[in-house]
Amino acid sequence: MQLNYFNFTESILPFSMKTDVHSPETRSYNMSQIKGKNTKPELMVRKFLFSQGFRYRLHVKYLPGRPDIVLPKYKTVIFVHGCFWHGHEGCKYFVVPKTRTEWWLNKITDTQRRDDETLFNIKSLGYKVITVWTCELRGKKNERFIALKETIINK
Numbered sequence: 001m002q003l004n005y006f007n008f009t010e011s012i013l014p015f016s017m018k019t020d021v022h023s024p025e026t027r028s029y030n031m032s033q034i035k036g037k038n039t040k041p042e043l044m045v046r047k048f049l050f051s052q053g054f055r056y057r058l059h060v061k062y063l064p065g066r067p068d069i070v071l072p073k074y075k076t077v078i079f080v081h082g083c084f085w086h087g088h089e090g091c092k093y094f095v096v097p098k099t100r101t102e103w104w105l106n107k108i109t110d111t112q113r114r115d116d117e118t119l120f121n122i123k124s125l126g127y128k129v130i131t132v133w134t135c136e137l138r139g140k141k142n143e144r145f146i147a148l149k150e151t152i153i154n155k
């Protein structure tokens with residue numbers, strides 16, 4: 001494979017789960033890991049929101065796409081998307097592997113199609129949808145967090 005091994009593995013492998021003092025949701029741990037729930041980037045976002053006084057629900061089943069974070073008071077949902085799996089356009093962490101390229105592309109295109117559908121369905125229920133990409137949580141994450149807060153609060 002030609003691609004940068006470090007970036008590649010870091011962007012596709014699930015981050016190890018850390019203790020999240022703000023959430024009792026450790027049920028079905030294995031399942032959540034398989035589905036990429038409770039990833040480190042997601043926990044970072046949750047921790048920030050909690051510290052700012054936001055209260056949220058997690059992986060809400062009754063909403064399309066089972067959003068990672070739901071802020072009922074603001075009728076806002078947040079998805080924390082891995083740049084590789086969700087095919088973050090123009091992102092340096094979205095590198096299509098040189099082997100089994102077609103298989104990966106199909107898989108990622110499927111995910112993108114599902115994401116678009118989810119976005120449309122949730123918006124049509126009157127929710128604001130915010131996508132946080134994991135690349136945005138590297139380095140300048142405070143800027144992303146400030147912007148996130150403003151997006152939530154501003155109607």
Ligand SMILES: [Zn+2]
Nearest residue numbers: 083088091135
């Ligand atoms: Zn990205």
